[in-house]
Every structure is written in C-alpha cells, then in structure tokens.
Amino acid sequence: MTNSKVGHRIEELTTPAFLLDLVKVKSNCQGMLETCKAMGVSLRAQTKTHKTVEGAVLQTGGSRKGIVTSTIDECEFYADHGFDDILYGYPLIAHHMPRISALTRRLEKFHVMVDSKLAVETLIASQPPTGKTWSVFLKVDCGNNRAGVWWEDEESIILAHQLGSYSSLITFRGLYVHCGNSYYAKTDVEVEKVRDENIERLLNFVDRVKERGVTCETIGIGSTPSCKKPSDNMKKLDELHPGNYVFLDVQQSTLGSCIxxxxxxxxxxxxxxxxxxxxxxxxxxxxxxxxxxxxxxxxxxxxxxxxxxxxxxxxxxxxxxxxxxxxxxxxxxxxxxxxxxxxxxxxxxxxxxxxxxxxxxxxxxxxxxxxxxxxx
Amino acid sequence: MTNSKVGHRIEELTTPAFLLDLVKVKSNCQGMLETCKAMGVSLRAQTKTHKTVEGAVLQTGGSRKGIVTSTIDECEFYADHGFDDILYGYPLIAHHMPRISALTRRLEKFHVMVDSKLAVETLIASQPPTGKTWSVFLKVDCGNNRAGVWWEDEESIILAHQLGSYSSLITFRGLYVHCGNSYYAKTDVEVEKVRDENIERLLNFVDRVKERGVTCETIGIGSTPSCKKPSDNMKKLDELHPGNYVFLDVQQSTLGSCIxxxxxxxxxxxxxxxxxxxxxxxxxxxxxxxxxxxxxxxxxxxxxxxxxxxxxxxxxxxxxxxxxxxxxxxxxxxxxxxxxxxxxxxxxxxxxxxxxxxxxxxxxxxxxxxxxxxxx
CATH class of the missing domain: 2.40.37.20 (D-serine dehydratase-like domain)
Structure with missing residues (x-):
C-alpha cells in the first residue's frame, strides 16, 4: 500500500498506523526553541526519535542548521536534504571513516564525536579533505555511565588538551554530555538533581581544561527530561541537545517532562x-x-x-x-x-x-x- | 547506503547487520518439508518471520504455492511475486474487504480466516468477484486463548455448519488452529503435551462438525515448537503451518525446537x-x-x-x-x-x-x- 493517504480521514487508515498530531508536534518544537532562546543557549536538536526531514525542519525553526544524529545514515539523509552543521553524535570507529570523510567534504560544518584516546588516534590516522579539518566534540561522561571519557579522570583532561593541539588536523569544538541517566530518575526532583550534577561536573571539567590553556568553544548537555526543566545553571551552557521532546511519550510523562x-x-x-x-x-x-x-x-x-x-x-x-x-x-x-x-x-x-x-x-x-x- | 553488498566479506558490512546463514536456512526449510512429507501432511508455511520472496520460495520447495501470512500486506507482496494458494491467516474485519476482494479476484486460490459469527456476516455482506466464492478457513481456539472460536462451544459447531451452507458465496476449506500456547511451555515434554491437546481438541471438533454433515476438507495446526516434534497424531492432520523454523532463535532453543x-x-x-x-x-x-x-x-x-x-x-x-x-x-x-x-x-x-x-x-x-x- 504505497498510495498516499493525504486527505483521508483517520477512520480510513489501515491499522496499526502511527499518527502525529501536527499541532502538538509544532508546539513541542516551538516550545523547546523558546526555552533555549530564553536561556540564551542554542538548540542542537537530536533527530533520532523521528528521523524525518519535516521533523528536523521544525526542530531547527526552519534553518536546517544545527542537529545531532544517532546514526551516520541520518547524517547522510539530512545532508541529502539540505541540512548543515550536523553532529554525528556517536562514538567514532574506523569503519565509518570513509563516510565521515565524505560528509566532512560536502558539508560546511560536519562534526564528529570522540570518546577515547583510540578514537582520536583513529581520526588523525586519516587526512581530512583538502581545505578542511576534522571538527570534533569530546564526549564526556558526567554520570550517565555509557560512552565518553569520565569527567574526573586526569587522562580525560589530557585528551581534551591533545584535541586542542592538533590544529592542522583537528578543530576542537567543545564538550558533549548526554545525561541519559535522567531516565533512571523516579521523580521530577530526581531528574533535576541528575541535570544539576551533570552540569556541575561538566563545568568542573571545563575549568580544568581551561587551566591547560584549551578553550571549549561549545559545551552542552542533552536528554529531554533534563532539557524540559530549564534552570539558571543551564544558562552557563552553549547548547542543549534533546530529541524525544518532538513526540514525547508515556515514559516522559512519568518523568515530569510532559502531561x-x-x-x-x-x-x-x-x-x-x-x-x-x-x-x-x-x-x-x-x-x-x-x-x-x-x-x-x-x-x-x-x-x-x-x-x-x-x-x-x-x-x-x-x-x-x-x-x-x-x-x-x-x-x-x-x-x-x-x-x-x-x-x-x-x-x-x-x-x-x-x-x-x-x-x-x-x-x-x-x-x-x-x-x-x-x-x- | 543502498549499494549492494553482495560479494563483500562480513567484516566489510556496516553494523548492526542482520545475517542469514544460507546453508542453515536451506536446511531448516528442507527439514520441515521432509518432516511433513514423512507424515503425509502438507506444509502451509507461515511467512511472518522473514517476509521475503526468497524465504517463501525455500519454504514452498520452489512451488510458490501454499503459504499463510500474518498481514494483508504480505498477501499482496507474495501475489505480486507469483505466489498462489495464499491464506490470509488473520481475523477478518470489514476494513480489509476491498483488498480481500482484489486478492480473491487475482489469485487462483486465496483464502481468508474467520473467527466469529460477525466475521462470517462481514464476509457474506460482500459479493465475491464474478466466478469466485470466498474461500474460508474457520479459526478454532483449542487452548491458545487468542483468536478463534472456542472448540468446546456448541455455537462454534453451528458456525462451522453455517460456513458449509452458504455454497453460493462461500467455499468452506476447513479448520485452522494456532497452538501458540506451546510458547508458554517450559520443557520439550510440555510442548508435546500442548501439541497433543490441541490435536485432540481439533479432532473432537471435526467429529462434531461431521455429525452435522459438514466436511472439513483441510485441518491443520501450527507453531514451530509443536511442528518441530513430529508425532503419530499429526498424521491425522492435513496441514501444518509453522513459520519461525526458517530462522529459529534462542527462544526456540529453550523450547527444544533446535540447538x-x-x-x-x-x-x-x-x-x-x-x-x-x-x-x-x-x-x-x-x-x-x-x-x-x-x-x-x-x-x-x-x-x-x-x-x-x-x-x-x-x-x-x-x-x-x-x-x-x-x-x-x-x-x-x-x-x-x-x-x-x-x-x-x-x-x-x-x-x-x-x-x-x-x-x-x-x-x-x-x-x-x-x-x-x-x-x-
């Protein structure tokens, strides 16, 4: 059944069918843009929840600039549809380097994320396309316990310093934190505690990196539960990168992100x-x-x-x-x-x-x- | 990434990637064909596990005849690829009637499944395509507790009798039983018990229908756990309709269907x-x-x-x-x-x-x- 259903009533659809309430999707997208604007931070929206052109257009307020993706397939899809300033928000491995190189060549701003010394070595083993450098975020783990360098470790600071030192190959963009541990919270208050702890640890990390003379141009945190709870300490950040807020779901309602x-x-x-x-x-x-x-x-x-x-x-x-x-x-x-x-x-x-x-x-x-x- | 990977080594694939071991898929398909042949029953293979042309060709031993599907989309897909004798193995509802009618028209043998008086009424409210009748299996619940008329109920017998009586509109094919309750078994022995109970109840139902003068041309049971355990009482059936056996999985290994x-x-x-x-x-x-x-x-x-x-x-x-x-x-x-x-x-x-x-x-x-x- 490939025929378009545009113009049909819901009752005419074959089921099961995934429905989007356009008014709510727009409101959710607009709301997050306004939240970020009010705090003076950018929104680098995560596209993984919907993976559509139309959803990402709404997330970027029509600019098609400034997104983060969960797969390299998404990066290519969005590049094909006129998006730019795309962060491939996934641990870098050697297998993806040819596609990373192609995206770096074709986009004005394409960023990758490294989460280890090995990932940095993998990256600099390849020459960036002519006239380009690898544009890199360092993923820092501030309590989520998934990917990233651990915020407390001295070797994490050394790695940030190294990223700032390979200027012919690498442009060091900044630090990326995913506070996915907010999903393990049981209440609103716990979500806020997770958010605050992530921000505090991130800012501590930034200070320690600065002491080595390295500037983190852009620092940010993500996860819808944390970003749905604006706070003063978020104004110290440059970017937020929630994703699920576009649709929301029952899980989010249990975390206080929405009704x-x-x-x-x-x-x-x-x-x-x-x-x-x-x-x-x-x-x-x-x-x-x-x-x-x-x-x-x-x-x-x-x-x-x-x-x-x-x-x-x-x-x-x-x-x-x-x-x-x-x-x-x-x-x-x-x-x-x-x-x-x-x-x-x-x-x-x-x-x-x-x-x-x-x-x-x-x-x-x-x-x-x-x-x-x-x-x- | 739409480029074909045929000829590539596994190490070259982007991951995650779903791999099929062709030797094993062929062996699983051949094994079930041989099991059925040895028992003198037909195999009406369920396609829901793989939903591919190639898998169903192997399941039918190349004939492209005699399958059962889990969605009407699958019926259309297989009809488009030269398959015939297709049973839409899903409770019939009014919404699907236009597509059911089209499939009845275009295929030599297209069968539907009814599981209630209402489904029969829904079916006979539409005129079959010229020169055709609706070809119908009655779904009987022999212990699975999902869809189907309950084997013990007198009204179920009456419904079977009615199906045999609408000869201008309906060709009554027989009875379809899914023994999905075999998945709740904890051991091989329990799976066999579920299988035997389903067969015993089905045969009891057939006898009671016969007493009303209605012949069930084709009776069959399904589920991979039960069909992977051939038994003498299965020889009394006409058809088996397992599906998962093409791939198998860890769950099946815990049920004794495979190692x-x-x-x-x-x-x-x-x-x-x-x-x-x-x-x-x-x-x-x-x-x-x-x-x-x-x-x-x-x-x-x-x-x-x-x-x-x-x-x-x-x-x-x-x-x-x-x-x-x-x-x-x-x-x-x-x-x-x-x-x-x-x-x-x-x-x-x-x-x-x-x-x-x-x-x-x-x-x-x-x-x-x-x-x-x-x-x-």
Missing part, C-alpha cells in the same frame, strides 16, 4: 475480536506496531489507551494485542469490532522505528505523510 | 568502546538492531553472543548495547574496538522486523541480499 495530553504521537489500532468469556478483546496492534518496551512499567500495560483509563494492553504477539479492563466487566458494546483505539506509546523512539510512514493529522484528517530514514 | 547451532540468523555488531572501570564494553547494536524482547529470560541478557558464553548483553539504548562478563574481569585485549561479535536473538521474528535488508552469508561472504516487505 499525557502533550504526547504528539499515538498508534491507531482496530478492535478485531471480542472474547467475553476471557473478559478480553483483541486489537490489530502487536509488537510490530508498538514494541514490547515498557513491559512491567505501567498498570495499563504497554502504553496508555487514550480516553480509556480502565483498559490495559496486557499482552502482544506479532500482529495482535490483548486488551483487558483494569477492573470489572468489559463493556463490549462500547467497543465494536472494527472501531478504533489510540495508544500513547511508552517509548516513542522505539515505536516510531516500527513504522515506515507517519500519518500527520489535523482535525481528524491526514494532512501529510512523513517518511523516516532507517538503517545504519 | 543454538541450528539458528540461521544473527546480528553482527562491532565493539565501539572499552570501559574497564565498569568492567563493560559497548557495541553498536541497540534496540533498533535487536529489540528488547527476551528481557529477563536469559542469564546472557537479550540474546546469546556466539562463541562467547561468558558475555552478557546487560542493557540496550537505541543504538548502543552494553556488554559485561557473567563473571570475572573482561579480557579487553580479546575484544578490540572495531571487532565483530555475533548475537543470536531471543526472538527472530521481532529482530528481523528491525532490518530492511538481510545479508545472506556463505563462508563469510555476502552472497545475496533479501529484502522483506513491511507494514500492513
């Missing part, structure tokens, strides 16, 4: 069967339409069904979901076979990745189809 | 960082390359890393996986950054769905690329 009503995406699904003896009904959204992420996190199962707080997605197989009431008997007359339900996903980055087309909705009609890039 | 060495698919991933202080390394396979299915099921995390029984995939974010040893200190020299690991997935149906190309491997070289259909 459920602000979630801009949902999966439309149809009821396909009634099973009164089991007090269950089946829907045509299985794990290929939603993913099984969020298992065990919600009383309502793998997501939240809009306007139906008593319904639980209790199980999923490949193409079928199982719905039960949280309590009482299911009112089957309220849910005819063929009728639609709308699921807010636990993790929109994961759910979006299951769909090759996003149906963009305004007032119950499809106004656009956005097609994400995919792969690596 | 790990028979798993025909794996995800190639590169090591992207060493973190000795955390006794961890990172890989470039996150949940978009593997999925988080299998959470909590294995001591080795979200899969099994080939030839490395001491390694555990302990966490995954979108594009990054975390590897730890089950015990002791990780020998980082053994795992240089940039080197490859190969992950057998917990659930290959889910993992395959994350990849738009499967790299088919023979002796460490890519010999073909298979491209699955996707969507609904």
């Amino acid at each position: 459920v009503d602000e979630i801009a995406c949902r999966v439309a699904t149809r009821i396909i069967g009634h099973y009164p003896k089991r007090n269950q009904m089946l829907i045509d959204c299985g794990f290929t339409g939603l993913t099984k992420q969020g298992e065990g996190m919600l009383v309502t199962g793998y997501g939240i069904i809009r306007d139906n707080p008593n319904l639980k997605i209790c199980n999923m197989t490949q193409e079928i979901g199982y719905i039960e009431p949280l309590k009482g008997k299911l009112d089957f007359e309220k849910y005819p076979v063929g009728s639609l339900l709308f699921i807010f996903p636990w993790h929109s980055c994961a759910t979006a990745a299951m769909h090759s087309v996003y149906y963009v909705i305004e007032e119950d009609k499809v106004v656009a189809e956005w097609k994400p890039t995919r792969g690596w | 790990v060495d028979e798993i025909a698919c794996r995800v190639a991933t590169r090591i992207i960082g060493h973190y000795p202080k955390r006794n961890q390394m990172l890989i470039d396979c996150g949940f978009t390359g593997l999925t988080k299915q299998g959470e909590g099921m294995l001591v080795t995390g979200y899969g099994i890393i080939r030839d490395n029984p001491n390694l555990k995939i302990c966490n995954m974010t979108q594009e990054i996986g975390y590897i730890e040893p089950l015990k002791g200190k990780l020998d980082f020299e053994k795992y240089p950054v940039g080197s490859l690991l190969f992950i057998f997935p917990w659930h290959s149906c889910a993992t395959a769905a994350m990849h738009s190309v499967y790299y088919v491997i023979e002796e460490d070289k890519v010999v073909a690329e298979w491209k699955p259909t996707r969507g609904w």
